[in-house]
Amino acid sequence: MKKHNFSAGPSILPQEVLQKAAQAVLDFNDSGLSLLEISHRSKDFVAVMDEARSLALELLGLTGKGYQALFLHGGASLEFLMVPYNLMTKAGKAAYLETGTWAVGAIKEAKAFGETVVVASSKDANFNYIPKGYSIPGDADYFHCTSNNTIFGTQMTEFPDVDMPLVCDMSSDIFSRELDFSKFGMIYAGAQKNMGPAGVTLVVIKEEILGKTGRSIPNMLNLQQHIEKESMYNTPPVFATYASLLTLQWLKNLGGISAIEKQNNAKAELLYAEIDRNPLFKGTAVKEDRSKMNVCFLLEDESKTEAFDNLWKAAGISGLAGHRSVGGYRASIYNALPIQSVQVLVDAMKEFERTA
Amino acid sequence: MKKHNFSAGPSILPQEVLQKAAQAVLDFNDSGLSLLEISHRSKDFVAVMDEARSLALELLGLTGKGYQALFLHGGASLEFLMVPYNLMTKAGKAAYLETGTWAVGAIKEAKAFGETVVVASSKDANFNYIPKGYSIPGDADYFHCTSNNTIFGTQMTEFPDVDMPLVCDMSSDIFSRELDFSKFGMIYAGAQKNMGPAGVTLVVIKEEILGKTGRSIPNMLNLQQHIEKESMYNTPPVFATYASLLTLQWLKNLGGISAIEKQNNAKAELLYAEIDRNPLFKGTAVKEDRSKMNVCFLLEDESKTEAFDNLWKAAGISGLAGHRSVGGYRASIYNALPIQSVQVLVDAMKEFERTA
Structure with missing residues (x-):
């Protein structure tokens, strides 16, 4: 009997994705080679990365709107660090909404960089609600929120209109509902809920918000570097990226x-x-x-x-x-x-x- | 015809590893679920991570010698950054041997942290040899070298005796030859040559060399955090870790x-x-x-x-x-x-x- 899989993540993937991914491990594109043993610079894999990046933007309605999609190592937890590295100015500050465990983690990393204002928190009720009616300091470099709180079962339905980049951890609800994604300056999501297996993270970034911090950013944490290298600054997580592409194709075919x-x-x-x-x-x-x-x-x-x-x-x-x-x-x-x-x-x- | 695969990386893996990995994508351990859709906290995957960590140390002859093995996100390129973060003291310095493109990358990240001495370089001859007879500043926090230079086809056969931690990027020759691995304070290696598919990095670290920098280290870059969380600080790269375990098992069975x-x-x-x-x-x-x-x-x-x-x-x-x-x-x-x-x-x- 096939299980009814309610796992919180890594979590259920479409059956056809699993079958195609398994086949690629044995023989990729009838090449006589496994997906696991070909160069990431090979024509076949470059095509995977290119399609994954453009399909992610297409599904989010962001094609041609100044965004780049990246498939990176590290999980959303590394983005907790990359967000302030790439967006918090040296003398600046950041604003965060605290709605659960992952928001707490993101706030902790930001605090090591500079002034980090928690505009509201639902910690008082074990995060069983989304705070509303908070005000965001107008001089913050960005506002960060978590769209869906996997552990506590809450989800944001409205996002504030702000004059600064709106940054959102959408790890557990990306590609699940229509939103005006062009409201966001940066969206990131670990793959292992709606997008693919663990081991790859989608970052969607509006290019114009980068390059303004005055910070020296280590290469592997520098989103501009990753954009310049077309999401292959170093050897990418090949298999997880391919399985994510298969899932995005499944979603597109579904409508x-x-x-x-x-x-x-x-x-x-x-x-x-x-x-x-x-x-x-x-x-x-x-x-x-x-x-x-x-x-x-x-x-x-x-x-x-x-x-x-x-x-x-x-x-x-x-x-x-x-x-x-x-x-x-x-x-x-x-x-x-x-x-x-x-x-x-x-x-x-x-x-x-x-x-x- | 099965290809004769001389790819530099990602590169050839044992046929039995590919078959077992493909099977796990369809059904892991006869669980009725794919390896890609189970929790990384499940008993079955925790067993994978534990065995991978202990088998890596066993194969290197480091069991019971104060070392920890970690399977992390990010590739060796993220280790270029984690090395100075975890080992370079605030007022200290580091010593590097420049033997190729990857050494250059490691040096670049270190320079952003503090004084970084390049003790010798073979850049003058397009890295076609390994420098010898160099001297290492006695007050360096660590000495870093690259054991094998994938691009230029050179390999170190001798490693200096130093009084500081010896740090080595062994991405392209880990598990390929006997060495006294207990000489090293830290060894790291992207999996995609001798160990598994792209998407996971082995870090072998002597615990006693950590915690001495006086730096505040972001969580995802902090090796002590990763040790404390038994290599699951965040969702690990599940599939790449499992395929690496299969490769290590293959190597053990071979002798x-x-x-x-x-x-x-x-x-x-x-x-x-x-x-x-x-x-x-x-x-x-x-x-x-x-x-x-x-x-x-x-x-x-x-x-x-x-x-x-x-x-x-x-x-x-x-x-x-x-x-x-x-x-x-x-x-x-x-x-x-x-x-x-x-x-x-x-x-x-x-x-x-x-x-x-």
Whole structure:
């Protein structure tokens, strides 16, 4: 039985992506060589990198709007450092919205560089909501936020209008919903939720915001260097980039972000409706800020944990355990998760109500 | 026909590694899930990371000697930066040996941190030899060298005895020959030559040399952080780490470094003997410094290039073009390349002598 994979990341990828990626490990493009053993400067791989970069911009509606897409090493955590290196001026400051563990990590790295203002935080309620009504210092070099909080199951639906670059960590909801992406100066995302396997990070950057810090930036952390070298400053993470391209092609063939957003809305509605209806469960995030990617919920009666766990495991569900800082359950319902899997979970919850 | 793959990197991997890696992309450990879609905190992947770390130390003879092995993002190029961040004191200095393009890159990053002394360079002869008889300032925080120069086909056979940490970029000859690895304070290597696919970097570090710089180090660049988090400070490059483990297992089953070194010596002797015997070819590196990993050679008469290229391509050889900064040919004969492939190349060179 194929599992119903609710893992928070690395997470489910489309079956056809897995099949094509496995084939490329054996023989890439009928070349007689594996994708793993060819030069990254070979015609075949340069074509992969070029298509991945242009397709990412195309899907986000950013083609021809002064943006560059890069597929880099390091994970989003390295971007926590690259953001201030590339965008915070020597005497300047940065503004951050604190909505969860990853925002905290980003803020920590920025503080080592210069004045870092936390404009608002939901730490007071274990990050179960998105702060609103905050004000951002007009002289900040940039404003940084996290669009979706994987651990706490909250998601931003509105982004402030600011006169400075808007920087967003979209690791766990990139390519999942339509937004005006041209509002953002920089978007970054570790691949391992909606885009591909772990080991590569997408950075989308508006070129005009770079080169203004007066800082000397180490080469590997310098976005201008990576742009100049067409995302091959050093040997890129070849396999993870290729698997990401396959996932972007799958998304395009499906109809792009607008098509997947409809599916994601349907999945989220189905699951939240059951959480709200079923008296045995309760959601952890404030309703208006609920994430459509990570659905966090608890049992009303924790003593029934083992019984419920046995039930969903028997249904072929995996990856449902909540993060230790929230407890309970977290159903990650990323792009590649079919609504049928959500239905299996909902059915298990209903069954639990009947039998518990 | 399976190609004879002389690519300089990413480069040939053992066939059984490719098969097992492809299988894991479809179904990992008969779990019903792909390696690409499971949590890096899952029992199955934690076991991969743990075994990769301990097997790397075992193969290098460093188990129980105060070393830690890490599998990190970023490539060796990020280590160019992490070395001074983690080892250069605030008021201190570093000493570097300049033996090629990658050494130049490492020196450039170090210079941005503090006084960086280049103790010797072979730049005067396009890096075709390894400088000797240099002296290293006794007050340097560390001495950095590059054991094998992929582009220029030279390799260090002796390493200086120093009272400071000896740091070595072994990207292109790690696991290829026996050395007293306990001489080194830090060894690092991008995986994509002898260890695995692109996208992961091995760092072997003697713990006692860390924590002495007085610098504030960003988390993602802090080796102590990575050690504390058991090489999972953030989501690691899962697939590249797993494929590296498979390659290390293959090497262990073969008999370890001492066994592969014999094969590597035989391959290098076979090819260099033909270069020296055949009047149509000449090696580019000084004989005593010739690399056993990257064999660089030229045609005596460049007008015959097309004829020779046609001949080796017809023999099923790929990846033989020299780097643009040297020209001619480069046969990379890494661990996974069978001696039969070297024989095919030697036969092509002999055939060329008969027919050219």
